[in-house]
Amino acid sequence: MARQKGCRICKKEAFIHLRYANLPLCKEHFVSRTESVVQEAINKFRMFSRKDKLLVAVSGGKDSLALWHIIAKLGYNADGIHIDLGLGEFSRLSSKISRDFAEKHGLYLHMLSINEELGASIHSLVKKRYEKPCSFCGAVKRYILNKASYELGYDVLITGHNLDDESARLLGNVLNWDEEYIYHQYPVLPKEGKMVKKVKPLVFISRKELASYCEAEGIEHIKIACPYATGARSLVLTDIMEQIESRYPATKLRFVKGFYKLRDRFMPPEKVILYECPDCGMPTSSERLCRFCRIKNGVKHDTAQTD
Numbered sequence: 001m002a003r004q005k006g007c008r009i010c011k012k013e014a015f016i017h018l019r020y021a022n023l024p025l026c027k028e029h030f031v032s033r034t035e036s037v038v039q040e041a042i043n044k045f046r047m048f049s050r051k052d053k054l055l056v057a058v059s060g061g062k063d064s065l066a067l068w069h070i071i072a073k074l075g076y077n078a079d080g081i082h083i084d085l086g087l088g089e090f091s092r093l094s095s096k097i098s099r100d101f102a103e104k105h106g107l108y109l110h111m112l113s114i115n116e117e118l119g120a121s122i123h124s125l126v127k128k129r130y131e132k133p134c135s136f137c138g139a140v141k142r143y144i145l146n147k148a149s150y151e152l153g154y155d156v157l158i159t160g161h162n163l164d165d166e167s168a169r170l171l172g173n174v175l176n177w178d179e180e181y182i183y184h185q186y187p188v189l190p191k192e193g194k195m196v197k198k199v200k201p202l203v204f205i206s207r208k209e210l211a212s213y214c215e216a217e218g219i220e221h222i223k224i225a226c227p228y229a230t231g232a233r234s235l236v237l238t239d240i241m242e243q244i245e246s247r248y249p250a251t252k253l254r255f256v257k258g259f260y261k262l263r264d265r266f267m268p269p270e271k272v273i274l275y276e277c278p279d280c281g282m283p284t285s286s287e288r289l290c291r292f293c294r295i296k297n298g299v300k301h302d303t304a305q306t307d
């Protein structure tokens with residue numbers, strides 16, 4: 001903290017010291033720098049234009065709310081979408097915070113519920129099945145977000161994955177040398193049939209910066225964690241990246257930026273043929289029912305047995 005002399009730009013009291021850039025900044029210059037970094041990522045990866053119909057996936061957490069706030073401040077017109085996962089108090093608070101944010105800023109938020117889409121909450125699915133909660137929660141969320149974006153006519157689905165998420169995911173993919181996963185880890189996934197374009201404008205902003213951005217901009221966000229968050233492999237990888245970063249600042253940025261530059265050297269995997277799910281008609285990698293429909297059928301079966 002001894003180095004926090006004053007903002008590098010205006011010399012006012014420093015609000016934050018960005019260690020990876022050895023850069024002390026006041027609140028105002030930190031906020032504008034963060035927004036510029038997001039704008040640069042949008043431009044660099046040609047994520048979207050002002051003409052596109054945009055949808056932001058909003059969880060109620062700091063990342064997605066900061067993202068929606070920044071996108072709106074940068075002058076883009078973006079609606080939000082929130083899924084109530086049915087995870088007790090955590091979901092009740094997440095939905096309330098998301099709704100309050102939209103109301104406060106005059107933004108439109110689509111509210112969906114996993115109970116309505118699937119006939120069961122994540123809690124009840126966890127009790128009945130022995131799968132890892134995050135595995136099927138993630139699959140169900142991705143399915144619902146894509147389907148809703150497609151059916152509601154949005155051009156681009158924007159998600160709040162940050163630098164910590166991306167560096168941890170890259171570490172996991174490299175440790176497994178899974179070429180397909182490595183190749184597909186990119187801030188832009190293009191539209192393909194009923195798969196809408198997906199983008200991640202926060203890939204160069206860390207979770208700590210996003211927490212500070214929310215503090216600086218007075219953005220209320222959920223502070224409790226999902227009850228299933230502990231023990232997830234992604235958290236272990238995030239923690240390892242954080243430990244390396246604390247000793248060698250800027251490692252996360254170099255790791256992720258370096259990969260994006262080198263990605264084209266990886267051979268793209270053979271194009272996966274997408275089939276239409278015979279039940280819901282959404283894209284899937286086999287001719288059988290998609291994973292969502294298989295989970296949904298399992299829920300129907302369980303309900304029929306308990307009736």
Ligand code: Q46
Pocket residue numbers: 085122133134135137138226227228229
């Ligand atoms: S909500 Fe779902 Fe996350 Fe909870 S169950 Fe895991 S994936 S941790 S972002």
Ligand code: ZN
Pocket residue numbers: 007008009010011012025026027028029
């Ligand atoms: Zn300043």
Ligand code: ZN
Pocket residue numbers: 277278279280281282289290291292293294
């Ligand atoms: Zn299906």
